[in-house]
Amino acid sequence: MRGIPRVLIFALLVSVSLVPIVRDADLVKPHAAAYESLGSPPVVDSTTIADYHEFSVGNFTGTEFSYLNLSMKLNEAESTVEGNLTVDFYNDDPVPFSRIPFHLYPSGMLYDSRQGNITILNVTTMSEPAQEMLYSVLWEQQLMWVNLTDSLLPGERTEFHVEFITTLPDGLDRANAYGEDGDQSRTYTVSSSYPIPCVYDKFDGWNTDPYLGVGDPFYIDMAFYEFHLNAPNGMIVAATGELIESDSNGERTIYHFDPVLPVREVTFSASRHYQVESANVDGVNVSSFYLPNSQTEWEDDVLEWASLTLTLLNETYGVYPYSTLNVVEQHGFYGGMEYPCQVYMTREVLENVRAGTLYPEFLELVVVHEVAHQWWSQLVGDDCIDWGFLDEGLTCWSHNYYGEVYYSDWEYLQYYRYLDTVRLHHEESGAGSVINQSNYERPELVGYIDYTKAPLILEKLRIEIGHEKFVESLSYFFKQNYFEIATLPDLQEAFEFVCGENMDWFFLPWFDNPFLPDYSFTGVVYNLTDGTVTISVEDLNEVSNPYPYSQQVLVRVVNDFGGLLLEEMVWINGTTTFSRSVSTRPSEVCLDYEDYVLVDLISYDADSLSTRNIQVVGTPSLTNLWGFIPMELLPVIAVTGIVVILVFYVLVNRRSRNATW
Numbered sequence: 001m002r003g004i005p006r007v008l009i010f011a012l013l014v015s016v017s018l019v020p021i022v023r024d025a026d027l028v029k030p031h032a033a034a035y036e037s038l039g040s041p042p043v044v045d046s047t048t049i050a051d052y053h054e055f056s057v058g059n060f061t062g063t064e065f066s067y068l069n070l071s072m073k074l075n076e077a078e079s080t081v082e083g084n085l086t087v088d089f090y091n092d093d094p095v096p097f098s099r100i101p102f103h104l105y106p107s108g109m110l111y112d113s114r115q116g117n118i119t120i121l122n123v124t125t126m127s128e129p130a131q132e133m134l135y136s137v138l139w140e141q142q143l144m145w146v147n148l149t150d151s152l153l154p155g156e157r158t159e160f161h162v163e164f165i166t167t168l169p170d171g172l173d174r175a176n177a178y179g180e181d182g183d184q185s186r187t188y189t190v191s192s193s194y195p196i197p198c199v200y201d202k203f204d205g206w207n208t209d210p211y212l213g214v215g216d217p218f219y220i221d222m223a224f225y226e227f228h229l230n231a232p233n234g235m236i237v238a239a240t241g242e243l244i245e246s247d248s249n250g251e252r253t254i255y256h257f258d259p260v261l262p263v264r265e266v267t268f269s270a271s272r273h274y275q276v277e278s279a280n281v282d283g284v285n286v287s288s289f290y291l292p293n294s295q296t297e298w299e300d301d302v303l304e305w306a307s308l309t310l311t312l313l314n315e316t317y318g319v320y321p322y323s324t325l326n327v328v329e330q331h332g333f334y335g336g337m338e339y340p341c342q343v344y345m346t347r348e349v350l351e352n353v354r355a356g357t358l359y360p361e362f363l364e365l366v367v368v369h370e371v372a373h374q375w376w377s378q379l380v381g382d383d384c385i386d387w388g389f390l391d392e393g394l395t396c397w398s399h400n401y402y403g404e405v406y407y408s409d410w411e412y413l414q415y416y417r418y419l420d421t422v423r424l425h426h427e428e429s430g431a432g433s434v435i436n437q438s439n440y441e442r443p444e445l446v447g448y449i450d451y452t453k454a455p456l457i458l459e460k461l462r463i464e465i466g467h468e469k470f471v472e473s474l475s476y477f478f479k480q481n482y483f484e485i486a487t488l489p490d491l492q493e494a495f496e497f498v499c500g501e502n503m504d505w506f507f508l509p510w511f512d513n514p515f516l517p518d519y520s521f522t523g524v525v526y527n528l529t530d531g532t533v534t535i536s537v538e539d540l541n542e543v544s545n546p547y548p549y550s551q552q553v554l555v556r557v558v559n560d561f562g563g564l565l566l567e568e569m570v571w572i573n574g575t576t577t578f579s580r581s582v583s584t585r586p587s588e589v590c591l592d593y594e595d596y597v598l599v600d601l602i603s604y605d606a607d608s609l610s611t612r613n614i615q616v617v618g619t620p621s622l623t624n625l626w627g628f629i630p631m632e633l634l635p636v637i638a639v640t641g642i643v644v645i646l647v648f649y650v651l652v653n654r655r656s657r658n659a660t661w
């Protein structure tokens with residue numbers, strides 16, 4: 001029996017030597033060093049985090065915003081809204097203004113037979129008696145310029161009054177009067193339908209972009225609002241802000257809504273047919289407003305999805321500070337749309353689900369997505385035209401995170417798999433796709449980039465730096481830009497602060513390159529002398545991209561019997577060469593693209609790259625016996641070895657029995 005343990009120990013030694021040797025020094029991102037010359041992580045402005053703590057409990061003392069007092073009167077028969085807007089405009093920019101532009105969006109919205117429009121009746125001073133002020137309306141640009149009586153210096157305020165009438169279009173766009181009372185589907189949705197002050201920034205000066213057909217065209221500063229609505233009795237109204245009071249005078253009711261804290265705009269939707277459900281979640285009155293014919297899908301579920309999203313994102317990023325949040329059914333050609341304290345899901349998306357042209361989870365996706373926009377585009381604003389991928393990317397990542405938390409699958413709400421779509425995009429479209437561009441520069445790619453590639457790249461970042469740092473960075477970004485406008489550099493800055501390193505190695509290639517990596521083996525060499533395999537991988541797309549990529553890829557090396565000689569995550573930094581010790585002669589080297597390795601693919605199932613073209617060099621040495629012995633002889637050697645051991649064992653035992661001790 002003594003011989004058998006020896007055989008076992010021998011076998012164990014062989015298996016230990018098969019475990020790949022991992023060299024710690026190789027587990028780095030070489031490009032991180034290359035980018036260090038571009039600068040250190042930023043110095044943190046701790047006052048912004050202090051602001052977050054004050055703002056999140058409603059304390060804005062010492063921080064100035066514009067103040068808008070808006071009154072609207074809904075005329076049901078005419079589908080119009082009579083409006084009065086008092087603007088107390090605060091100049092928080094470093095330049096004086098002699099005039100201020102306002103968006104007049106409704107004329108850019110879709111319509112069937114009645115085009116949307118804002119007619120300006122007059123602009124007057126706040127003095128008594130009121131004086132007419134000069135203004136000009138540019139129909140094509142959907143703009144009104146108000147000429148100020150005096151130059152408005154930085155840090156100063158000016159006040160004036162605008163009287164207008166809005167005609168609601170009859171199309172399936174963000175504002176409309178649509179549906180019929182006969183089948184209880186009539187709604188009046190009033191969004192972006194009053195003169196809204198444009199944003200001035202260091203990139204563009206005044207951002208006067210008209211309503212656009214691609215992406216979201218909105219870019220709006222935070223302001224304090226008071227909102228009064230005069231609506232016919234019998235209407236049920238969902239609006240931005242707390243309902244402070246409502247007064248009925250027989251035929252009409254006047255509602256007073258107050259968001260209390262600054263918001264980017266106010267919206268309302270009114271219908272004689274809305275049904276309402278409410279729940280208190282984390283101190284927020286969450287409500288759903290839906291049409292009777294949608295009850296089957298909306299009842300209980302929409303409120304539940306919105307509430308779960310609110311709870312999750314409050315914990316993940318930071319506080320939603322308002323006291324109300326509405327999810328409201330409207331008519332629209334899209335799935336849903338976000339506004340401060342109120343989001344919409346369309347009747348049309350529900351009809352598509354019922355018709356089977358959209359899968360049932362799409363309703364949950366829309367609700368979660370639009371609610372998540374409260375964090376990304378509302379509380380942290382952005383220029384949705386020049387940086388639209390930022391709020392959509394973060395929002396899509398968030399709704400997928402909801403899928404991960406509540407359904408244990410980050411891809412649960414993906415009606416097509418982001419990973420496959422992005423890997424095949426170049427093959428199928430023939431086009432590159434730079435994320436970090438304005439919607440004007442790549443209008444045909446807005447849907448793909450904002451809703452698929454951008455959230456996938458964020459997920460890629462989570463995989464590279466780990467969940468905790470990723471979420472901490474997003475939370476930091478949220479708090480630093482709370483009630484403000486943010487850009488991609490602000491996002492990078494937050495990750496650099498949390499990770500403590502320059503993040504150009506990630507942000508530059510993944511957000512600014514048109515093409516994903518396309519790896520190819522340029523050489524695999526096995527050295528008989530020292531038992532190392534040297535693998536050279538080239539990124540064929542490196543010449544077409546401004547920045548080299550760095551990502552971890554699973555590398556596998558096997559021998560002729562399928563024995564695993566190496567299995568290791570290796571940083572592939574553009575064109576990369578690396579060496580590893582292996583215990584026997586390798587026969588195949590493989591890059592495994594599972595686990596979110598991002599590369600150009602030509603088909604879904606071509607998700608690895610392998611080669612058997614291995615050059616053998618060097619001379620055999622005693623230190624590398626196993627590498628020297630050709631693999632095809634191993635069975636013969638093994639059988640011979642076992643026979644020799646058994647013969648030896650028999651001989652020894654026979655000699656022991658013959659001995660006379």
Ligand SMILES: [Zn+2]
Pocket residue numbers: 369373392395
């Ligand atoms: Zn969105």
